[in-house]
Amino acid sequence: MKALILLGVVLMLVGGGLMVKGFLTVEDKHEANLFGAKLSVTEQDRKPIPLAVSGTLLGVGAALTIVAAVKSKAR
Numbered sequence: 001m002k003a004l005i006l007l008g009v010v011l012m013l014v015g016g017g018l019m020v021k022g023f024l025t026v027e028d029k030h031e032a033n034l035f036g037a038k039l040s041v042t043e044q045d046r047k048p049i050p051l052a053v054s055g056t057l058l059g060v061g062a063a064l065t066i067v068a069a070v071k072s073k074a075r
Contacts, residue, residue: 001075003070011061018054023047 023046031040 001072003064005072007066008010008063008068011064013059013061015057015059015061017055018049019051019058022042022049024049 026045026047028045029040030043031038056066057070
């Protein structure tokens with residue numbers, strides 16, 4: 001049961017962190033050789049995280065933690 005409580009806490013932390021941050025940064029690196037010259041370009045793009053995704057992670061983590069804690073108390 002302690003593993004389920006830990007998993008619930010981790011899910012809550014990830015969901016809360018994504019809710020606060022609101023986006024993920026994706027980095028693409030492109031390289032090319034052009035007439036003997038090595039060229040590289042790095043692009044950064046921000047991908048928004050829907051509030052429903054982070055809220056679901058937060059809610060599932062909270063529910064899992066509560067259920068696991070109540071079941072461990074009942075034993």
